[in-house]
Amino acid sequence: MSEEEPQSFVLQTAGFDARFPNTNQSKHCDYYRCVDAKGEDFAPCKTFWRNFHSLCPNEWIAKWDEQKDAGKFPGKLTA
Numbered sequence: 001m002s003e004e005e006p007q008s009f010v011l012q013t014a015g016f017d018a019r020f021p022n023t024n025q026s027k028h029c030d031y032y033r034c035v036d037a038k039g040e041d042f043a044p045c046k047t048f049w050r051n052f053h054s055l056c057p058n059e060w061i062a063k064w065d066e067q068k069d070a071g072k073f074p075g076k077l078t079a
Helices: 031-038 043-055 058-070
Strands: none
Touching (some): 031 043
């Protein structure tokens, strides 16, 4: 029998800022703005993607994806 080596994963999320423990975290949900301005291949957008998926509720992400696909996203995506 062949033994499979266990896979290792690196989990990353936005760092905690002790100065503001109770602030609104929605600022981390600006992934779409970064992608529209710089494109998905822009390295900092990948950081926004990790923050986006770790801090923003899945319901928000699903709703925003639907709105963006339908062209009815209410936010301003361009700077």
